[in-house]
Amino acid sequence: MSLRIGIVGLPNVGKSTLFNALTKSGIEAENYPFCTIDPNIGIVEVPDTRLQKIDALINADKVIKTAIEFVDIAGLVKGASKGEGLGNKFLSNIRNVDAIIHVVRCYENENVTHVEGTINPERDIEIIETELILKDIETVTTRIEKIKREVKAGRKLEENKLLELLLQHLNEGKNINKLNIEDDIMHELNLLTDKPILFVINVNENDVSSKTKSDLLSELTKYLINRNEDYLSICSSLEQEISGLDESEQIEYLKEFHLTDPALNHLIRTAYKMLSLHTFFTAGPKEIRAWTIKINDTAYDAAGKIHTDFQKGFIKAEIYNFTDLIKYKNELAVKDAGLIRQEGRDYIVKDGDLIFFKFNVTN
Numbered sequence: 001m002s003l004r005i006g007i008v009g010l011p012n013v014g015k016s017t018l019f020n021a022l023t024k025s026g027i028e029a030e031n032y033p034f035c036t037i038d039p040n041i042g043i044v045e046v047p048d049t050r051l052q053k054i055d056a057l058i059n060a061d062k063v064i065k066t067a068i069e070f071v072d073i074a075g076l077v078k079g080a081s082k083g084e085g086l087g088n089k090f091l092s093n094i095r096n097v098d099a100i101i102h103v104v105r106c107y108e109n110e111n112v113t114h115v116e117g118t119i120n121p122e123r124d125i126e127i128i129e130t131e132l133i134l135k136d137i138e139t140v141t142t143r144i145e146k147i148k149r150e151v152k153a154g155r156k157l158e159e160n161k162l163l164e165l166l167l168q169h170l171n172e173g174k175n176i177n178k179l180n181i182e183d184d185i186m187h188e189l190n191l192l193t194d195k196p197i198l199f200v201i202n203v204n205e206n207d208v209s210s211k212t213k214s215d216l217l218s219e220l221t222k223y224l225i226n227r228n229e230d231y232l233s234i235c236s237s238l239e240q241e242i243s244g245l246d247e248s249e250q251i252e253y254l255k256e257f258h259l260t261d262p263a264l265n266h267l268i269r270t271a272y273k274m275l276s277l278h279t280f281f282t283a284g285p286k287e288i289r290a291w292t293i294k295i296n297d298t299a300y301d302a303a304g305k306i307h308t309d310f311q312k313g314f315i316k317a318e319i320y321n322f323t324d325l326i327k328y329k330n331e332l333a334v335k336d337a338g339l340i341r342q343e344g345r346d347y348i349v350k351d352g353d354l355i356f357f358k359f360n361v362t363n
Contacts, residue, residue, distance in 0.1 A: 003068050003069060003098055003275055003277070003292065004041075004068075004069045004070075004071055004096065004097040004098050005068060005069070005070050005071065005097055005098065005099045005100070005101055005271050005275075006070075006071045006073050006093065006094050006096075006097035006099070006100050006101070007019055007070060007071065007072050007073060007101045007103060008073050008094060008100055008101070008102055008103070008128065009102060009103035009104060009105075009124070009128065010105075010114075010115050010116070010124050010127065010128065011115045012105070012112055012113060012114060012115055013103050013104060013105035013114075013124065013202060014103055014105055014202035014236040014237070015072055015073075015103045016040075016072055017202075017236040017237055017240050018101075018103060018200065018202070018234065018236040018239070018240075019040060019042065019070060019072035020240050020243075021236060021239040021240040021242070021243045021264055022042060022044050022070050022243075022264060022267075022268070023040075023042030023043075023044060023070065024243050024244065040071070040072040041069060041070070041071050041072075042069070042070050042072075043067050043068075043069055043070075044067060044068055044069075044070050044268060045065040045066070045067050046065055046066050046067060046068060046268055046269065046272050046279075046290070046292075047065075047265045047268060047269065048065060048066070048279060048290055050279075050281070050290075050322050050352065051063050051065060051281075051288060051290060053322075053326060054281060054283055054288050054322065054325065054354075055288055057325060057326075057329060057330060058283050058284070058285065058288060058331075059285070060283065060284065060285055060286060060287055060288040061285065061286050061287065062286075062287050062288075063287075063288045063289075064287065064288070064289040064290065065290050066279055066290040066291060066292045067292075068268065068271060068272060068275075070101075071093065071096075071097055073093045073094060073097075074093070091131075091132075091135050091192065094132070094192050094195075095190055095192060097195065098195065098196075098275055099195050099196040099197070099198070099271065099274050099275055100195050100196070100197045100198070101197075101198050101199075101200050101267075101271065102125065102128060102197055102198070102199050102200065103200045103202055103236075104121045104124055104125055104199060104200070104201055104202065104220070105119060105121065105124070105202050106119070106121050106201045106202060106203050106207075106214075106216050106217050106220055106233075107119070107202070107203055107204035107207070107214075107216070109204070119216065121201070121216065121219075121220045121223075122219075122220065122223050125199070129173075129175065129193070130173075132175075132192040132193050133170050133173060133174075133175070133193055135192055136166075136170050136176065136191045136192055136193050136194075137167065137170045137171065139189060139191060140163055140166050140167045140170065140189065140191070141167065143163055143189065144160065144163050144164070144167065147159060147160060147163075159185055162181070162183060162185060163185075165179075166179075166181075166189075166191070170193070175193035175194075175197070176191050176193045176194040177193060177194050177195065177196060177197065181194075196274045196275065197229070197230070198230045198231065198232065198267075198270060198271060198274055199224055199229055199230065199231035199232075200231070200232055200233075200234055200236075200267065201217065201220060201221070201231060201232070201233045201234070202234060202235070202236050203217060203233050203234070203235050204235060205235055205237075205238055205257075207233065207235070208233075208235045208238060208257050208259070209256075209257050209258065217233065221233075230270070230274065232263065232266060232267055232270060233263075234263045234264070234267060235263075238257070239262060239263055239264050241253070242254065242262050242264075243262070243264065250262065272292075276294055276295045277292050277293065277294060277295065278293060278295055278349075278350075278351035278352075279291065279292065279293070279351060279352065280293055280302055280349050280350075280351075280352070280353045280354070280355055281322065281352070281353070281354045281355070282306065282354070282355060282356070283354055291305050291306065292305070293305060293349055295351075296348055297348070297349055298345060298346055298347060298348060298349065299314075299317040299319070299343055299344070299345055299346070299347040299349060299355070299357075300314055300345035300346070301349070302317070302349050302355060302357075303317070303345075303357050303359065306357065309359060309361045310357045310359050311359075312359070312361055313359035313360045313361035313362075314345050314357070314359050315358040315359055315360055316342050316343065316344060316358050317342075317343045317344075317347065317355050317356065317357050317358070318340055318341070318342060318343075318355070318356040318357075318358070319340070319341050319343050319347070319353050319354070319355050319356075320334050320339050320340045320341065320353070320354055321339075321350060321352050321353055321354065322352035322353075322354060323352065324337070324339045325354065
């Protein structure tokens with residue numbers, strides 16, 4: 001499962017710095033617009049302490065985490081929907097991701113020029129959203145025109161009704177993701193504002209260490225709460241510094257800022273959940289591995305993540321949960337407690353399930 005999350009925002013808000021911290025790849029993050037032209041792509045492991053706990057009990061040769069792909073997309077400017085700046089390139093790159101992290105700068109820095117000349121996070125959010133909404137209006141309008149004749153002939157009436165609803169919502173300046181519509185046409189349209197969005201507020205070090213928020217940050221969080229948006233506050237430059245340290249140095253550095261965990265770990269886990277994903281495990285002496293699966297996927301779906309043969313020849317799945325292993329300390333004790341279940345292909349996989357698949361493929 002290739003899952004892609006796009007990092008977007010105006011130029012010089014900290015997108016590339018955040019990407020550097022996430023991927024530790026040291027890409028360019030200079031003080032001028034359009035430094036990032038082609039999207040930079042990095043595979044980022046999803047932090048999961050359960051893997052280490054399973055390994056402490058099973059002691060495998062190797063441990064493999066699950067991962068998400070992050071894409072650092074070029075900064076957008078006003079008029080992108082009409083091709084301004086790198087508009088068309090930017091918008092097509094967004095179309096190719098599953099979810100969006102929208103980075104907003106929330107601090108003054110005389111050494112880093114803001115493309116709009118002043119720091120105003122709410123304005124910045126509205127600039128980006130307006131461009132995405134305008135592009136979606138264009139997409140929906142084009143579709144309405146395309147099916148016009150068929151609608152006149154009494155066909156595709158339901159589709160037209162849905163499209164008119166989408167157009168009205170967009171014309172009111174609202175993102176489509178607020179509608180939560182599940183329909184095949186939505187997948188086909190692949191609207192930019194239908195993707196899940198997480199706002200990352202890029203703050204300075206003072207906002208990380210201080211117990212009181214700056215006025216700018218307080219106003220922005222109020223604005224996002226009123227809109228019922230998901231958001232996190234991160235100092236991307238601090239996270240970039242932390243990501244370059246070894247584990248013991250990281251712990252000491254985090255203590256200075258009264259933090260227990262890099263904010264990036266929280267960001268990655270939040271992004272994972274934002275895509276309605278969770279994790280199941282396979283575990284044995286050779287390998288312990290985390291696998292990504294959609295919430296409500298079945299054991300049959302899970303088998304296909306590992307290998308098509310597992311799915312093709314599916315017989316049954318032996319399943320117990322991570323919590324049972326931690327409680328009973330080994331698989332045999334879990335079995336003696338009657339907690340290893342035999343499940344069929346329709347079993348809904350739970351987060352933290354450890355699964356052993358039984359299958360038979362005959363040529």
